[in-house]
Amino acid sequence: MEVKDQVIVVTGGGSGIGRALCERFAADGASAVIVADLHETNAREVAAAIGGQARALNVGIEADVQKLVNEVTAQFGRIDLFCSNAGIIVRADEDAANADWQRHWDVNVMAHVYAARAVLPQMLARGQGYLLNTASAAGLLSQVNAAPYSVTKHAAVAFAEWLSIAYGDKGLRVSCLCPQGVDTPMLRDAGGSGRKSFLVEGSLTAQRVADCVVEGLRREEFLILPHPEVLTFFQRKAQDYERWLRGMRRLREKVMSSGA
Secondary structure (H helix, E strand, C coil), rough: CCCCCCCCEEHHHHHHCHHHHHHHHHCCCCEEEEEEEEEEEEEEHHHHHHHCEEEEEECHHHHHHHHHHHHHHHHCCCCEEECCCCCCCCCCCCCHHHHHHHHHHHHHHHHHHHHHHHHHHHHHCCEEEEEEEEECHHHHHCCCHHHHHHHHHHHHHHHHHHHHHHHHHHHHEEEEEEECEEEHHHCCCCCHCCCCCCCCCCCHHHHHHHHHHHHHHHHHHCCCCCCHHHHHHHHHHHHCCCHHHHHHHHHHHHHHHHCC
């Protein structure tokens, strides 16, 4: 898939990876980039800078996602690429408040479901369309200090995988973006904790991730892994699960003792 001349929606487009995606898509000649974000001011700032359009959006509310898809489709006639990118993280264990678990579920999982429900009918009717779902390396491995995030990112990967299985022979292309540390507000201040994440070391810029996304879309890869070592870790996990778990326990102990 080439970005040029495509109508593209990016959720969480007001900052971080989403902003970098919007900037890159515009630079590569997309015919329209719709910057959707919970924080409308951020969306407007990005849209103004790239010549796109801003939309206020709470991805955790299905009616709002459907409204966005309807409006964009009415204006441009189609949506070629829907980037379901918004996400949240709170550093907490299994005893995180139920409200935090539910918020993670709504934003990190159901937002992908809502996007698919809204945009799939038109894509399947045309026999073509692309979904890019942002998950995380935590969805393939784990996030040792954030249970709700780790669990919901696993679910996000599973849903993207299911979409590819169900509709990959009907013209739908699906990619699942699974970066490790990315230098974004989410990484620098996870959940408002004010603590520096252990993933800061080795993190990539959001712009570098956007470059990897464009290349992954061009190759129509399911897994887009800006950190190539994630694939090695994933393979080791599959090859020897017990050994991998022991290593992750050691990592958690190190992370928790450092407060990162």
